[in-house]
Amino acid sequence: MPNHNQWLFRQQLSVVSLTKILLDPFVAVLVLIGCAVYFDEPFKGPYPILALVVFTLTFPGKWPEVTLRAFWNESVMPWFFLSGLILLFGYSTGYLDFFPPNLVMAWMLATPIAMYVAHRITRKLLPRLLLLEGGRRRAIIVGAGSLGTELRGRFVDDSSLGVDVIGFFDDRTIDRTDLTDPKNLLGKLPDIPEYVNSNGIDLVYITLPMAAQPRTLGLLDALRDTTTSVYFVPDIFVSDLIQARVDHIHGMPVVALTETPTLGVSGIGKRLSDLVIASLILLMIWPLLLILALGVKLSSPGPIIFKQRRYGLDGHEILIYKLRSMRPHVEGEVIQQAGREDPRITRFGRFIRRTSLDELPQFINVLQGRMSVV
Known part of the structure; x- marks a missing residue:
């Protein structure tokens, strides 16, 4: 997107x-x-x-x-x-x-x-x-709902966009909108063309719901004779859907809410970026890994690497690597999930757990293709 x-x-x-x-x-x-x-x-x-x-x-x-x-x-x-x-x-x-x-x-x-x-x-x-471009642009937002206020917030948070939101237009009363200050509600939709012409408005953002298509078309027709630029902000991009990706199927827009990142060209690109990032990071941190491995070995007898079974793409079981932070399991002992104050955790293990240093070997898993950096 x-x-x-x-x-x-x-x-x-x-x-x-x-x-x-x-x-x-x-x-x-x-x-x-x-x-x-x-x-x-x-x-x-x-x-x-x-x-x-x-x-x-x-x-x-x-x-x-x-x-x-x-x-x-x-x-x-x-x-x-x-x-x-x-x-x-x-x-x-x-x-x-x-x-x-x-x-x-x-x-x-x-x-x-x-x-x-x-x-x-x-x-x-x-x-x-x-x-150098004539200063900042003046804008109004049509629709004083959550999407309209979200859009205004983005303009306020990023002054580099060069847009000053003058106010909102909505057919509803102030108590039925998301506005708290009545001064921000400039009028109703029929008032927009006259306000645009008399107040030098450069931009109009329509944030009405898709169900309000007749009102949107009527507003576009009313603004046809003005010099202002008009933009429609679809309400599908509000809230958590703002990270969605837009695609097209023979001209029909479709919105990808969740998708597998390992397929097609994007999957090849992701794999290449994983290889590059993991290789560069491992080249930089290998001295640290040696020091941590020595610390694990001195803290208690046993292997340096702990292998944990997890489930990856398509439910396939994978082995991920971590630096061992606990004393080795004794045969016949009941295996329990480690708690925060588990006595089996070594002093050095507590340190690498708290700092997440125990997860550094997982960059090896990234090289193997079992995991991804992001």
Whole structure:
């Protein structure tokens, strides 16, 4: 599903929209240049070619919501997927031999961090860029229900969208809406065309339920002679469904509420990104794993790795790995689920449980294809 900014604004390119779509490609290339300088590598030969390829493949850049989860899903995961493709192509063709391995790893790990920082800084600067486009836009919301107030909240939370919500229009009285301040209710639907023309409204967002189709069509007809832009926000995206993905079947829109992430092209991409992420993380944490393994061995006799049976995709049983945090099971002893203050848990085991360090070997399960990073 496109991010909300792309969904709400399908408009001609402007300074702000150009900034949004060029930010990630420029950051990826700049980090590559920075890594080349840091590792004392001349930026010539294969480097400009790689920069051009990366710029092309990351264009247009993503502009996710301000949450870390959204940034991870829309920027970090696609970047690691692209990194996996680059590594796969580079190893198969020998092209990676032109680059020091440390440089490639540093570039692939530093780029998403740099993207996140760049996004945060750019969001602070966007209000200044909006001044180059004539300032902020004035908007009204048709429908003062939960969807309308949710939409207003998103505009309020993200000033970089450049939209000021003036108020709401609804045929209901204030006590039957989700509004608390009567000043926010500007009038009823028949009042909208005159208000739009006399108050310089740039945007109209219709958040009426789908059952109100006749009123929506009537409003569209009434606004046909105005210069304002009109957007319809379907109520299926309210609440928890906001993360749903929109697909089309011969022009008919369908909404994917839950779907298996391991099928088709998306499954291949997910597997490649899992391989890249797990490999990079294991390369970074192997000294820590050795220290933790020593701690487990010294805390009590027995194996270092504890194998736990769980059920994965399609109900198939899988074995997952954890660092052992309890004393080994004695033959004939009744097996019980470990509690918080279970005396079988060693002192070192209590520490790695509390910090979740006991789950680090599960990145091996990711390489095996038994688990996924996300």
